[in-house]
Amino acid sequence: MTTSDNSFAIITGASRGIGAEYARELASQGHDLLLVGRDTERLTRLSQELETAHSIHAHGCTLDLAQPNSAHQLFVIAREYRQTPDFVINNAGFGLYGEFVSHSLPRIQQMLQLHIQTVVESIRLFLPGMIERGSGTIINVASIAGMLPIPYFAEYAATKAFLISFSEALAEEVKSTGVYIQACCPGQTDTDFHASAGFRPSNPMAVQTASQVVEVSLAALKNKQPVVTIGWQGWLSSLLTKWVPRKILTRETGRRTRPPTT
Template structure:
């Protein structure tokens, strides 16, 4: 059995083996925050934990779990309790996308997406938020997306899942107002994390042409996310051009938005039933 440091807070980071999760773990370690790193790839988690422990003198623990498993969030909560870890920062970063026409997609992949992006995030928040409220301090950072602000043909389930994350986070932010606990939704646009390769989006105009102007690096988005969480912002959209993009649904007819987004996302060569996962 292990325990949290009596003098340092502990952050639980899901999807910590790569991309935003890995970069957020690095930033938290720099602030001398102990870590519980969660993802599917144990070898990468252990390498990261060893690196951050040696560099910053923190305690970094790992737990290899697939949050697509309906029992994973409960197992994570039980293991945290067994290790006597008091979670002060909950970073719900794990998530993945699918690409292609929904009717032609693999149903199992779509249900896994909803389990990871929505159900696991909701369950982990419900399991750890009460303890934060009882102590009168804590932070929850939920990674949403600029896709949360508009429908996303060819990524219909993903966009809908991120709309849930945004709405859920904004509602909780109001519920906990004045408690010493803060809930933040981070909404990045496309990020240089390898996400597009895993989601088979290489040919999408989301990652080429003028859209490249909105492409931010993972370290930069992670920095903005952690700073927004520490400030207690309810919502943070990473990137100035991305902020403007989120205004489009207010400026254009709602019926026009799905057609516009499809035009942006269509590669002209849609893979069927494939999925891209992170962490």
């Protein structure tokens, strides 16, 4: 266990994109970090960069969170540094684009494990310590995709819907304990996400930056909103899902996401 007095944040999917941006922002605020992902080189480089720039402790942790039992492994590793973290940011994720039946079963299983099982298990392991201490923040990076059914992103949108519902319910359960739980719902954000998923954002004008997402998410710590959307895109999506009948929304979304026929 380290002796630093700094507060301690665990960030999954910290090797790039939104996760790396959470790491940069929290490091600049003086938090020690445990940065989790599969890309050891990137994690090491980022840890060193942040330690030098901000006089904090940052550790890279190479772990495939799509493997069963990885939440438990993370819990054990985290306790080498601190008894109970101040922040747990469940951000690691990936997109799967195309017809459901074209996706391989192992890839679907990885998504369910990474977006749902590992997140739920991690929270079950870390939350009791936070409640006992009377403080802590858990941010689950969901998506505005979780607010509506999305044909050709069916599993992705459904796992993010789970995260929103789960976070909102849990936030209510723990609201008197000093622990804050947030579902952060970015819209299309400029990271490697779309290239990895094989999907090009339909409207480049609507694309957000990772730093915008992180700024809004961390600013919401003040008023403890359980579900956080980003910018006018988030506002518009929330509005549409409230007022447009689900059947129409699903059909129109499907028209926009339908893969081009080859």
